[in-house]
Amino acid sequence: MPAYQAPLRDISFVVNELLESEQLYQTLPGYEEATQDLMDAIIEEAAKFAENVLSPLNQSGDEEGCRWEDGTVTTPAGFAEAYQQYVANGWPALSANVDTGGQGLPNLLSIIVNELAGTANWSWLMYPGLSLGAVKTVEAHGDPEQKDKYLSKLVSGEWTGTMCLTEAQCGSDLGLLRTKAEPQADGTYAIHGTKIFISAGEHDMADNIVHIVLARLPDAPAGTKGISLFIVPKFKVNDAGDIAERNAVHCASIEKKMGIKASATCVLNFDGATGYLIGPPNKGLNCMFTFMNTARIGTAIQGLAHGQLAFEGALSYARERLAMRSLSGPKNPDGPADPIIVHPNVRRMLLTQKAFVEGSRALIYFLAQQGDIVDKGNAEEAQVAEDLMSLLTPIGKAFVTETGYEVANIGVQIYGGHGFIKEWGMEQIVRDARISMLYEGTTGIQALDLLGRKVLGSGGKLLLGFTAMIDELCAAEPAAECTGFIETLRSCKDEWLELSMQIGEAAMQNPEEAGAAAVDYLMYSGYVTLAYFWARMAVLSQRKIDESPDGDVAFYAAKLKTARFYFDRLLPRTLAHKQLILSGADNLMDMPEAMFDL
């Protein structure tokens, strides 16, 4: 497996040049300390940790996997030590609130640290990464005692957290969940039920695990309106905040999976475990929606992370591996053959990887920054940012993971047969990446969220919020080199709006039309969204070249060439998606169920 080298130049480009983060954070009360110097320093430190500590454990972790024995889970060699180092260095607290022991830095920084750690070793990141849901839930909905007992330990990383949603019979449709919470005389609840797919549900990295559990009260209405949230700690916590007796929640087994094998995916049995109601009864799902966007951006990072690692591996191999001669004459005449990077199809694959990875990075950092504006901006700014997040998060989650999986598969393809062999590390990236289109809402669920809830549900308002940004970019006079990008972007934007209206009209006649169009609409939207970021990066890069002809011209020239590739060779995929959207629902709904296996 190629050693991970963090793409610090590109990260800096997006953070400092494209998104002008320092300037933004100067205007957000509480984030003024986030100067470029500070951010760069933190990112560099995180890169070292990722490259030197986490990356070397990626392949061994996959090989070794987790061990379950009598309810305990042993993580692969080195994982717990790496986690201790992570906690000791204060990483978990980076963007947590100062009043719970956090460093109060922008969310963007956490996202970047997660990208770096997750590219080096996604399985490992699942342990600290899942704490976020618990932290956010307790922060937003906990009473003062709950906050006192759990928050500082979660924020410091001494304890980790989980989100216990899924049960065997329900994943996407949480209305079907059956776990019960019986009120006890002392005001606590006895939790009974079995949860599955609980990442980091049991492990040997931290002293306690704080489970946030979805369950039903005895009198709860059926469906999603009868779900409440409970804190169920692995070890109860006494009034002094110390660990007390073991709670009746146990890991019954861990799953054998295609990938992220070093991440323990647990079946958790709650056998009358003591739980503490958090938030109002029966409002559990509403409470969770408040930070669903954050969790989904967290998963979007996975597409970026695996894409980056696959690209690095494929590029180094394409430079070294010799096969055939270039069609336009030998490029390595003294060698027995040319390096495969001379071949147009290999370049096509590498540029596909590069364009998706760099475009996704811009989109995800932009989303993270919007989260910071939601948190610290004034009401008006926050509303604009929240609307952008609402629209773009399902796109980020589904489009970045779908294309990330394509990029991971290209990594294997460039290695040829060697890509299929474990030793080279490329196949692991594909296996690890495959989950990203499934958890935190499948691509299909994200697509319904985007089209149904966000675009049509807002009567087009959320979409117009983003297309206004596109209009703004298009209105600024670009350099002559970039007018082609801008013109194409403008007509894509017009077509996107037109298509959205057409689907809306069709869905009014037949509600199946939205479901029939949703995934192609999401992919279409993703390509246009990335076109916006690529156009913006191109305009900026051209300006940098024009302003400083002696500057980092090669970097900006590479951006312009990659932008061109994106517009020439990836964006045209919208042609097919548009046609599929317009083909309507009948070609899906006409087939009687019994005919599917005829």
Add this chain to the structure above:
Amino acid sequence: MPAYQAPLRDISFVVNELLESEQLYQTLPGYEEATQDLMDAIIEEAAKFAENVLSPLNQSGDEEGCRWEDGTVTTPAGFAEAYQQYVANGWPALSANVDTGGQGLPNLLSIIVNELAGTANWSWLMYPGLSLGAVKTVEAHGDPEQKDKYLSKLVSGEWTGTMCLTEAQCGSDLGLLRTKAEPQADGTYAIHGTKIFISAGEHDMADNIVHIVLARLPDAPAGTKGISLFIVPKFKVNDAGDIAERNAVHCASIEKKMGIKASATCVLNFDGATGYLIGPPNKGLNCMFTFMNTARIGTAIQGLAHGQLAFEGALSYARERLAMRSLSGPKNPDGPADPIIVHPNVRRMLLTQKAFVEGSRALIYFLAQQGDIVDKGNAEEAQVAEDLMSLLTPIGKAFVTETGYEVANIGVQIYGGHGFIKEWGMEQIVRDARISMLYEGTTGIQALDLLGRKVLGSGGKLLLGFTAMIDELCAAEPAAECTGFIETLRSCKDEWLELSMQIGEAAMQNPEEAGAAAVDYLMYSGYVTLAYFWARMAVLSQRKIDESPDGDVAFYAAKLKTARFYFDRLLPRTLAHKQLILSGADNLMDMPEAMFDL
């Protein structure tokens, strides 16, 4: 893992109704015995063997893998016994020549048996499947003594064979191979070198293994024109045809792989092993090209096989799994939710699987039948068939495996999180399928073969051979229900020819243009090719309905609806591929190599 149920009705439809095999074989001298009754009976027996013997070993084989110890390889439990049963029942000899102990039946039947066996257990099929190359090589190029010694044992399946091509430094570019063959005083050769990725290179299923090895004679020219073929048996064979002393070829290790884990992928060391020259010196690659098409169709089956298994699993799950309500009102009002097959996006995924699988089956069987015409038809028929095979084989190999991988991934997607868990068996299909786009020539290599060697290399002649068939279908008056398919097919065909000419012209100016267009051209060609088969199946199905309104109407109606889905929702992907082809080579070649990681 869902138990495999062989799609006998669809197989019969393609063999008997679409391709009218009995009628054809009556006209091919030597194949007259291949009546519908006989073929159906053989296929049914093979289906039972696949369902009852091989399918139960698929998941356990993956879990167990192969064991290497001191040069020997132990296959998973049950594999060797299944192979003995396969040999005892005469399956390996099905379509081998009668004069070497074969049953002399059409190649089509072997292809179908391989599909059935391979769908049930692809890893297992790799052991007998790889013998084919050795048989064909000895048949075509062996001297009488070599034929006597090796052929009947290979044909009966008592021994197996391998093709030893790849070395660590060369896969696609065999010109770089280094294995040496030193002439000995007794007329044999001492083979020195190391081969990798040798499937079934060592195992415990048969008494002897006949390796066909590519190596260089001392005075051989460099590159592909200096490669000769050698027979290197694991155990030497004495003049009586019996096994004698062990030869100096040993398995140094087996690979740890992403999938097909029950197939032993061997590193073979030849330490002065005794080899026997087969065919003329330095003409080894030419000799191999004679049956390259057969080997590639063999790999194309893998896309079909994994697709079928993923479709069966996904369909049964989609009917059972309950989640959400249909957007147009409950379809399972007495249950807690509707089965997910009611949701348009799930139907879209299932129909994508169905349309690719059934379309691919038609294409592959058609190709197999062309092979039979090449073997037994008169000179004129054989030439037409050979031209069709030349054109369509790289499409079959690359397009069917690429779309087969998509279909396998859809299987995982429909299972949601459960798709990622080993227990359900869906993720294994993805892992097993991933190799199919790599071995026997990657998709990129197939694309260069199609566009460079076949389409442009024949000056368009091979393409016109196939479009003449399309014209023929379009010229026949279709039923009103099918005119839409025919019109669309006709315009696709026109566009395909036009695009081919455009690429040809561009490539005359700049040879990189062909390489830049090749993969999109191959995928474009694949979609049009499948459109031909879907239109043909639709026309036939409508005719069957019109002729026998009391017949198997539901089956034919399902075909028509699937055809409509194909034309509405898969064929439009050509819109994107066309645009990408036309975007030219500059967007790939302009990027200096040093800029890729900027």
